[in-house]
Amino acid sequence: MAAEHGLILDFTTVLATSALGGYLVNRLRQPVLLGYLASGMIVGPFGFKLLSDVTRIQSLATIGVAFLLFALGVEFSLSELKRVKDIALKGSLLQIGLTTAVVALLTILTGWVEGILQGIFLGVVLSFSSTAVVLKTLAERGETYTLHGQVMLAILIAQDLVLGFMLALLPALNQPSSIVFAIGAALLKVIVFLALSVGFSRWIVPGLITRVAATENSELFLITVIALCLGVALVTAKLGLSIEMGAFVAGLMVSGVDYSDHALAKVLPLRDTFACLFFASIGMLINPGILLQNFGLILVLVTLVMLGKAIIILPIVVKFGYSIKTAIITSLGINQIGEFSFVLALAGLRQGLITEKTYLLLLGTTAITLVLTPIWLNISPYLADKFTQVPLFAKYLSNVIQPTLLSIPETINGHVVVAGYGRVGQIIVNILQNQGYPILVIENSEAAIQRLRMQKIPYIFGDADSELVLEKAHLKNASALAIALPDPSSTRLLLQRALKIAPSLDVIARSHYNNEIDLLTQMGAKEVVQPEFEAALELGAHLLASLGEADEHIHSVIKNIRIDRYRSIRPL
Incomplete structure (x- = not known):
């Protein structure tokens, strides 16, 4: 014992x-x-x-x-x-x-x-x-x-x-x-x-x-x-x-x-x-x-x-x-x-x-x-x-980092740049494609690049937060940038460098943590989306509808929450 x-x-x-x-x-x-x-x-x-x-x-x-x-x-x-x-x-x-x-x-x-x-x-x-x-x-x-x-x-x-x-x-x-x-x-x-x-x-x-x-x-x-x-x-x-x-x-x-x-x-x-x-x-x-x-x-x-x-x-x-x-x-x-x-x-x-x-x-x-x-x-x-x-290494590294896998139309203009072709990035691309918008995807996964190549979607192979990669993305001619990267630090770095190249660019960013919502907004993102909050908003909207609330009222409630950057529903 x-x-x-x-x-x-x-x-x-x-x-x-x-x-x-x-x-x-x-x-x-x-x-x-x-x-x-x-x-x-x-x-x-x-x-x-x-x-x-x-x-x-x-x-x-x-x-x-x-x-x-x-x-x-x-x-x-x-x-x-x-x-x-x-x-x-x-x-x-x-x-x-x-x-x-x-x-x-x-x-x-x-x-x-x-x-x-x-x-x-x-x-x-x-x-x-x-x-x-x-x-x-x-x-x-x-x-x-x-x-x-x-x-x-x-x-x-x-x-x-x-x-x-x-x-x-x-x-x-x-x-x-x-x-x-x-x-x-x-x-x-x-x-x-x-x-x-x-x-x-x-x-x-x-x-x-x-x-x-x-x-x-x-x-x-x-x-x-x-x-x-x-x-x-x-x-x-x-x-x-x-x-x-x-x-x-x-x-x-x-x-x-x-x-x-x-x-x-x-x-x-x-x-x-x-x-x-x-x-x-x-x-x-x-x-x-x-x-x-x-x-x-x-x-x-x-x-x-x-x-x-x-x-x-x-x-x-x-x-x-x-x-x-x-x-x-x-x-x-x-x-x-x-x-x-x-x-x-x-x-x-x-x-x-x-x-x-x-x-x-x-x-x-x-x-x-x-x-x-x-x-x-x-x-x-x-x-x-x-x-x-x-x-000392800049010249050598520029040759290594320089994106060699490119598939970009010569006359690309007014396009939406999507950084990241994971689960979220794929959905964004599908939505934009269905509405007929020109797209350019930046991705560093060889498997994802193969899928993009098969679907004939314009792409750049490389890290989206790399300055040399962004130079190839024609950001000054782009209509918007959607950041769907899984790494928070890469998201912040990409946002900073993209706005340095094109200060007036509309940027939509995915937030991984609650404290990033205000940070990314202050850095210049026009819209910051938090996936967990968005899922909760959809569930709340369906629940309000089932309780008999009018569609206009539900839309207004959800819209105000988004405009306020989820502050009213953030956990204490």
Whole structure:
């Protein structure tokens, strides 16, 4: 009984300190996961030692990773996955290979390792990035479905698959005669797992979820979803693959079912609770003593790792046809060392592939890169914008950024420029087309450009907030600009630059947050639309009509709310 109380006390201690740490960093306008990491360091074995059983808390924290990736899988449609499949499959392997080769070469030349095998192993460890930290940060910033968010997640998911393969292969690295057999066995495990997953997602999971949902028992539905998520993650763990990969695949199984949104809504509170435990458990691994004793060396290693990985990733993203801005944000977003590199490094220590000193330095370096990741992601759009204006690189970057995919009539005039061809942008284009207005779409997704090309809609391929792209859009001759971008910072930058080129241009912008409505209006947008408020207005209009209100009165009420920029209905 005392042991059970001890677990409850540990669980409560971690959650309470994480809540306090998250609150404090939120007040400082920083991502809350920095507070979770700090709280783990404070209560953990290298802090005030407030926990009686760190191992059990870390085991519970693994559930947080599973729920994080399961939720991503549910939200991540296969069509989105296909959109970035090239960089996911080829780009991630190229990134892992180049990182491994560079690290192996440098560590051998500097005498950091004793042989080629150790250099390669260290390179593999450093090549992986953090799916959990990046995913959490992107979700907090509302950038999961931006182009750079999709590219990051595609590379990270592919890395998780390779990580699982490496964990399965590791025991045979010190036995050259059995490496071929180990590679074959690892590949077989991956193939069997993926084949079984496809079969389950087609013939078993839809029927199971539908039958459970038919009972209309919310509790039973939640238990079934949790069992599916953790069950598939456990299977991958038993196969020697990564838990992250299993949970993501479980989410993909559910994503094709009609009740996927309901499943996601049920899992989200659990995901956030256990994800908090996970980030706190990462903080528990940070040893301030080791950091202080080797501060200078670790600082150098952090700089080399984050700068080196960014330099390797940036040209790879550009090579696959993405813009320089997307490449810069992506390279700064996944240039850390992944949390599951801890697991790989510990296994390498037991195998004699790295020394204990290297292992401790690796822990400190990894922990700091994880802490810095949210900060890098926050400032990466600003850095990307500033980097493109550096005189030294201006000529080179102008050639790279210059939009080469154009389909614009020579005599285009009086057209409406639509920035963004996502779900909202497509609807705007359809409305304008049906009324016979000339259109020009700016989009940085290759898949969207292919659809525009097939529909013979004029387009420019590139970032809509790029000055060089806007110069090609003939804004001075345009009748209006509709901004339907998923990224708030890009929306503000585009509005500012568009009005600089054409000060009298009518701009309609989509607002992502309530506080942006007044900001975008002050910046010069003629109309700012908040999708949630618009949905509420439509529901309210239908409700008033059903209550017998006259159409003229309803129209007047809705019109006044819009003129007042939703002030009368905004939440306090």
